Amino acid sequence: MRGVTVLGASGSIGVNTLDVLARHRDRYHVVGLSGNTDVARLVEQCHVHHPQYAVMADAVAAEQLRARLRSVDSAIDVLSGAEGLADIAAHADVHVVMAAIVGAAGLQPTLAAVRAGKRILLANKEALVMSGRIFMEEVQRHNAELLPVDSEHNAIFQCLPIGRERDLEGAGVRRILLTASGGPFRTAALESLRTVTPAQACAHPNWEMGRKISVDSATMMNKGLEVIEARWLFDAAPEHIQVVVHPQSVIHSLVEYVDGSILAQLGSPDMRTPIACALAWPERIEAGVARLDLLQVARLDFETPDITRFPCLRLAYEALARGGTATAVLNAANEVAVQAFLAGRIGYTVIAEVVEGALSEISACEAESLAVILEADEQARAVAAELVAARETRTSL
Numbered sequence: 010m011r012g013v014t015v016l017g018a019s020g021s022i023g024v025n026t027l028d029v030l031a032r033h034r035d036r037y038h039v040v041g042l043s044g045n046t047d048v049a050r051l052v053e054q055c056h057v058h059h060p061q062y063a064v065m066a067d068a069v070a071a072e073q074l075r076a077r078l079r080s081v082d083s084a085i086d087v088l089s090g091a092e093g094l095a096d097i098a099a100h101a102d103v104h105v106v107m108a109a110i111v112g113a114a115g116l117q118p119t120l121a122a123v124r125a126g127k128r129i130l131l132a133n134k135e136a137l138v139m140s141g142r143i144f145m146e147e148v149q150r151h152n153a154e155l156l157p158v159d160s161e162h163n164a165i166f167q168c169l170p171i172g173r174e175r176d177l178e179g180a181g182v183r184r185i186l187l188t189a190s191g192g193p194f195r196t197a198a199l200e201s202l203r204t205v206t207p208a209q210a211c212a213h214p215n216w217e218m219g220r221k222i223s224v225d226s227a228t229m230m231n232k233g234l235e236v237i238e239a240r241w242l243f244d245a246a247p248e249h250i251q252v253v254v255h256p257q258s259v260i261h262s263l264v265e266y267v268d269g270s271i272l273a274q275l276g277s278p279d280m281r282t283p284i285a286c287a288l289a290w291p292e293r294i295e296a297g298v299a300r301l302d303l304l305q306v307a308r309l310d311f312e313t314p315d316i317t318r319f320p321c322l323r324l325a326y327e328a329l330a331r332g333g334t335a336t337a338v339l340n341a342a343n344e345v346a347v348q349a350f351l352a353g354r355i356g357y358t359v360i361a362e363v364v365e366g367a368l369s370e371i372s373a374c375e376a377e378s379l380a381v382i383l384e385a386d387e388q389a390r391a392v393a394a395e396l397v398a399a400r401e402t403r404t405s406l
Contacts, residue, residue, distance in 0.1 A: 041097030141241035233325020
């Protein structure tokens with residue numbers, strides 16, 4: 010029996026992880042769950058999975074959960090805040106940590122799991138986007154095991170020789186091909202993007218995801234963040250990472266080798282596949298995923314991404330080229346802009362404008378420590394908030 014902590018249990022990745030775990034109660038038991046401020050969802054999950062610990066974002070939510078759990082399972086220890094997240098990530102009874110807290114908030118608890126030498130199932134790409142070099146150095150220093158859960162990176166991982174995941178040249182890899190669906194606006198008229206609503210941006214044609222990630226998929230910022238993540242996960246040069254639009258979302262990514270071979274990982278668009286793969290690796294376990302019927306799919310299409318339509322992808326490559334804290338600025342500004350869009354404060358096309366403005370205004374410096382990275386993150390959020398306020402005022406006029 011392997012103990013598992015799920016950071017971000019109330020989100021889509023967390024829910025899917027618990028679904029997979031429930032299918033294998035003879036192999037895994039849940040030690041800790043965190044749910045931000047979603048008390049109702051965590052009460053339900055605690056009732057089903059009976060963790061030792063449950064963590065909420067703040068003391069108020071924790072007390073609400075504690076009161077609700079008295080009638081469900083009074084033995085569950087309820088914690089709160091960053092300290093509580095670090096505790097359940099590094100707990101001695103935990104072997105595997107699903108790192109699925111969305112955004113920059115997931116960095117610190119994921120690092121706690123790394124420093125405790127756990128197997129980390131990485132769904133929080135922002136941890137690497139913000140602090141790639143430092144994060145990977147910590148993984149190596151503490152002998153942690155890092156397995157990607159993003160469907161694209163998990164696909165790449167499966168297509169690489171075991172043990173050569175960070176030695177691409179030695180493995181004979183020419184390039185990595187990250188696939189992207191193109192989201193809901195792949196063929197929409199460019200002029201129509203100015204009036205896109207949050208509901209439209211969150212209506213992904215293939216995947217069921219949280220609202221923030223759905224918007225990132227629509228703008229292709231998600232793919233830009235994945236390029237940065239791939240650079241650090243696989244120690245890949247940026248010029249060897251190419252994005253390919255694949256509307257069917259059947260091929261999750263590909264690896265091209267110097268001998269002309271291209272290996273691809275295919276599957277139904279269901280996050281339980283990469284979750285189960287990372288959870289049991291190198292074994293395979295049932296995930297509850299519908300089988301892929303290639304005859305029903307019938308065709309596989311590929312396109313070059315349109316940078317005019319998807320300026321966020323360009324901005325991600327530019328931030329990666331600048332290096333240092335530029336990627337932390339990119340991520341923070343995007344989080345602020347997407348939140349403002351979802352709240353109806355700015356238009357869809359303004360997201361990229363806010364990110365570009367923050368990158369132009371803030372000079373990148375060497376990401377020499379976590380403190381420097383967090384300071385850049387804070388500065389970028391302040392600048393992005395000002396840019397949002399300026400655009401919001403202009404829009405209201």
